Amino acid sequence: MSEQGLSTAYFRFYAELNDFLPAEQRQRTIPYSFSGAPAVKDAIEALGVPHVEVDLILVGGESVGFSHRLSPGDRVAVYPMFESLDVSGLSRLRGRPLRRPTFVADVHLGKLARLLRLLGFDTLHANHYQDDVIVAIAAREGRILLTRDRELLKHNVVTHGYWIRSTQPVQQAREVVRRFDLAGQVQPFQRCMACNGLLKPVAKAEVLPRIPPRVAAWRDEYLLCSGCGKLYWEGSHYPKLEAHIAQILGEASDRPDGG
Numbered sequence: 001m002s003e004q005g006l007s008t009a010y011f012r013f014y015a016e017l018n019d020f021l022p023a024e025q026r027q028r029t030i031p032y033s034f035s036g037a038p039a040v041k042d043a044i045e046a047l048g049v050p051h052v053e054v055d056l057i058l059v060g061g062e063s064v065g066f067s068h069r070l071s072p073g074d075r076v077a078v079y080p081m082f083e084s085l086d087v088s089g090l091s092r093l094r095g096r097p098l099r100r101p102t103f104v105a106d107v108h109l110g111k112l113a114r115l116l117r118l119l120g121f122d123t124l125h126a127n128h129y130q131d132d133v134i135v136a137i138a139a140r141e142g143r144i145l146l147t148r149d150r151e152l153l154k155h156n157v158v159t160h161g162y163w164i165r166s167t168q169p170v171q172q173a174r175e176v177v178r179r180f181d182l183a184g185q186v187q188p189f190q191r192c193m194a195c196n197g198l199l200k201p202v203a204k205a206e207v208l209p210r211i212p213p214r215v216a217a218w219r220d221e222y223l224l225c226s227g228c229g230k231l232y233w234e235g236s237h238y239p240k241l242e243a244h245i246a247q248i249l250g251e252a253s254d255r256p257d258g259g
């Protein structure tokens, strides 16, 4: 097929959106050939960047929506979620921000899901979730889809998602806290790490038969999971969990300040 009839637009991706590009396309202007008048969203995804990672698109300096049709010669600047820049005068692509975010994690992110629950964030995860189920849950319940599979984020019905960069769970939790600016919303030990159920205080007498005698001797406060019935008390594993929380939040507050 000849090159005739093809037009070119010029894309530039900013900040961490470059993570999705091959090395030779990072931090530079990328010519993009197209025929007809495709939506800018399709071009962005064809270049490898999931639309859920994008928060602002400028074409010739004007902010546009995902459905903006490309014209020959368009210069397109694509930005991720801003953390400190004032963009209040520009129309951003997301609807209003989710107030207290909830998540659905893909099958490979079980440890991350447990850490997010530890921090108090409602996070669904199950080993048997198929991709289409995860996508459907994210869309139906307005949950942020967390995944290391960027293809999953390209589904049209997914409006909020994040591609996890790290392979290390504590690092992954740090990424999520930072990306969604959650450091101020952390409420540890309110949610069951195993099933995501809410933990409720329970009278010691009510659960006494389930408490190991050496624990009952010195501990009076217990939490019961409203989901799976697991019993929690402050025990020898707490310092380790608290260290995880400190690690996650310590790095989260140590953000590079763009001014």
Ligand SMILES: [Zn+2]
Pocket: 192, 193, 194, 195, 196, 197, 225, 226, 227, 228, 229, 230
């Ligand atoms: Zn539970």
